[in-house]
Amino acid sequence: MAKPVQIEVWNPNGKYRVVSTKSMPGTRWINLLIQQDCRLEICTEKKTILSVDDILALIGDRCDGVIGQLTEDWGETLFSALSKAGGKAFSNMAVGYNNVDVEAANKYGVAVGNTPGVLTETTAELAASLSLAAARRIVEADEFMRAGKYEGWLPHLFVGNLLKGQTVGVIGAGRIGSAYARMMVEGFKMNLIYYDLYQSTRLEKFVTAYGQFLKANGEQPVTWKRASSMEEVLREADVISLHPILDKTTYHLVNKERLALMKKEAILVNCSRGPVIDEVALVEHLRENPMFRVGLDVFEDEPYMKPGLADMKNAVVVPHIASASKWTREGMATLAALNVLGKIKGYPIWSNPNSVEPFLNENATPPAACPSIVNSKALGLPVSKL
Ligand SMILES: NC(=O)c1ccc[n+]([C@@H]2O[C@H](COP(=O)([O-])OP(=O)(O)OC[C@H]3O[C@@H](n4cnc5c(N)ncnc54)[C@H](O)[C@@H]3O)[C@@H](O)[C@H]2O)c1
Numbered sequence: 001m002a003k004p005v006q007i008e009v010w011n012p013n014g015k016y017r018v019v020s021t022k023s024m025p026g027t028r029w030i031n032l033l034i035q036q037d038c039r040l041e042i043c044t045e046k047k048t049i050l051s052v053d054d055i056l057a058l059i060g061d062r063c064d065g066v067i068g069q070l071t072e073d074w075g076e077t078l079f080s081a082l083s084k085a086g087g088k089a090f091s092n093m094a095v096g097y098n099n100v101d102v103e104a105a106n107k108y109g110v111a112v113g114n115t116p117g118v119l120t121e122t123t124a125e126l127a128a129s130l131s132l133a134a135a136r137r138i139v140e141a142d143e144f145m146r147a148g149k150y151e152g153w154l155p156h157l158f159v160g161n162l163l164k165g166q167t168v169g170v171i172g173a174g175r176i177g178s179a180y181a182r183m184m185v186e187g188f189k190m191n192l193i194y195y196d197l198y199q200s201t202r203l204e205k206f207v208t209a210y211g212q213f214l215k216a217n218g219e220q221p222v223t224w225k226r227a228s229s230m231e232e233v234l235r236e237a238d239v240i241s242l243h244p245i246l247d248k249t250t251y252h253l254v255n256k257e258r259l260a261l262m263k264k265e266a267i268l269v270n271c272s273r274g275p276v277i278d279e280v281a282l283v284e285h286l287r288e289n290p291m292f293r294v295g296l297d298v299f300e301d302e303p304y305m306k307p308g309l310a311d312m313k314n315a316v317v318v319p320h321i322a323s324a325s326k327w328t329r330e331g332m333a334t335l336a337a338l339n340v341l342g343k344i345k346g347y348p349i350w351s352n353p354n355s356v357e358p359f360l361n362e363n364a365t366p367p368a369a370c371p372s373i374v375n376s377k378a379l380g381l382p383v384s385k386l
């Protein structure tokens, strides 16, 4: 028998019982649910990561839908319990859903939502920040300054890498990877090499047009190349940012052998998922190559770092904050709530999950649709005509 979990209740007499496993930023998501006759229960337990047992206790005997987090293990046990409690929908408050066993959700007929688009630019901006922080050794220099070690300007003090004219490599040029590529190409006049399973025509057109603009203004044009292998990107790029989804094909995509292909002074950034890099191999590579630098937002065994990583001066590490801007986090909460609400209400699925802006306009009623349901095809859910 699972132990009870602390909750806060909104609209106690609402017809539909919706549970959120965490308090989320903003109030719009709360208002949207309670205005549509939902009784909302928000878990207020102090524990950062809820266990499967905690979530079973939250689901209880009757639950129409759950908004959950990427730290939770949504598999057979939880989907079976949610379905038994009458639940029809679960939404991650995240675009990535590698914590969700979608097959299990399909088996129990539960729709699985995610929150694409609203975090694209915010996440790309953090990847760009980590690229700069690593290239210009900002964290090392900040620590040096605070430690009272600065005795005056010196020609060799914290010399780093110039980005202009160098090559930025993107692995996984989807929404976030493409946004990051555009920032680095336009902001720092870097050439682009990318690897993805699919061609990114829009990105290629952007770089071509920007190159033409630079040329017309008498500057060196930027260039792009779609690599035929990941290895090509690793060999040629000076800064490489990882933006694929995490699945079987991308687990330890960057391993010991592939790290060895990279330039000795290259920069590697990861804002995707920790297990995309073999972190033990990375620590060894950082130790052996002091001029190689990394910027990491995600870790293989989150919230932990592999032994030795915290001691590496050539690593900049932040705690999975890439999507952490106020607008984005409030928007993620809204999309997650609307995924669950839409399914409860029997709304169809929004036809383009890459274009979720209509749901984020605070001054308008959101469309009567679920913004993004990843297993809509498997469940045979109808698509919105809006
Ligand atoms: N650190 C954070 O806070 C944070 C924030 C948002 C997203 N993310 C992560 O970023 C991921 C990408 O988000 P997105 O919105 O850009 O998704 P997306 O689906 O638009 O892009 C993912 C891209 O990866 C490509 N890809 C898949 N398998 C690949 C492979 N084996 N090799 C190369 N490319 C491959 C896909 O073709 C696609 O273009 C999410 O799944 C999530 O895990 C992390």
Ligand SMILES: O=C(O)[C@H](O)CO
Binding pocket: 070, 093, 094, 095, 096, 097, 119, 322, 323
């Ligand atoms: O997948 C995601 O959305 C992130 O990891 C958190 O924003």
